[in-house]
Amino acid sequence: xxxxxxxxxxxxxxxxxxxxxxxxxxxxxxxxxxxxxxxxxxxxxxxxxxxxxxxxxxxxxxxxxxxxxxxxxxxxxxxxxxxxxxxxxxxxxxxxxxxxxxxxxxxxxxxxxxxxxxxxxxxxxxxxxxxxxxxxxxxxxxxxxxxxxxxxxxxxxxxxxxxxxxxxxxxxxxxxxxxxxxxxxxxxxxxxxxxxxxxxxxxxx
Numbered sequence: 001x002x003x004x005x006x007x008x009x010x011x012x013x014x015x016x017x018x019x020x021x022x023x024x025x026x027x028x029x030x031x032x033x034x035x036x037x038x039x040x041x042x043x044x045x046x047x048x049x050x051x052x053x054x055x056x057x058x059x060x061x062x063x064x065x066x067x068x069x070x071x072x073x074x075x076x077x078x079x080x081x082x083x084x085x086x087x088x089x090x091x092x093x094x095x096x097x098x099x100x101x102x103x104x105x106x107x108x109x110x111x112x113x114x115x116x117x118x119x120x121x122x123x124x125x126x127x128x129x130x131x132x133x134x135x136x137x138x139x140x141x142x143x144x145x146x147x148x149x150x151x152x153x154x155x156x157x158x159x160x161x162x163x164x165x166x167x168x169x170x171x172x173x174x175x176x177x178x179x180x181x182x183x184x185x186x187x188x189x190x191x192x193x194x195x196x197x198x199x200x201x202x203x204x205x
Contacts, residue, residue, distance in 0.1 A: 038055070040052050040055050040056075064078065072141070074142065074144065075145060075146070081108055081112065100175060103172075114134060136175075139179055139182070140187075143170070143174065143196070147191065157189050170192045
């Protein structure tokens, strides 16, 4: 695209400059604008690799897919810790949305830190506070699954539309501990917190 011969081995020393030159072509003018949705290959799932790292610097938002989540049957398998968005600011999305989003990320991050301890010593060796964090994190992971309309043919689950306001409110209920007495599976492929409560009743029958 830039009229240059690609490097045969490794990355060219002008990678950052070349990427900037390419990305700057995606711009707005008085005649129109371009919204770019880019699929970026990450070698060996290493987001610090020079190629994806250089590309990410030019993006307003990144959605990172995680193999481990897909293996658990959680779809879409989006990693909320690695994915980013520049508009996740209280001045843009509002104080409540920002607080809930960061709260969810904090619980998932703590769960990630505890996974090695759980694998070696077992969950029984954790403190009561960490056990509660693990329980909430697993429910949050399940709740991040989404019943898509386009996925009905594959999942057999009817698609649902959930507003942003209901999504934020539902995750806030989890952060407050209102779902601590509900089973993890109740949060899988549901839309709102109320649906999870209803599903829990069905599972208990």
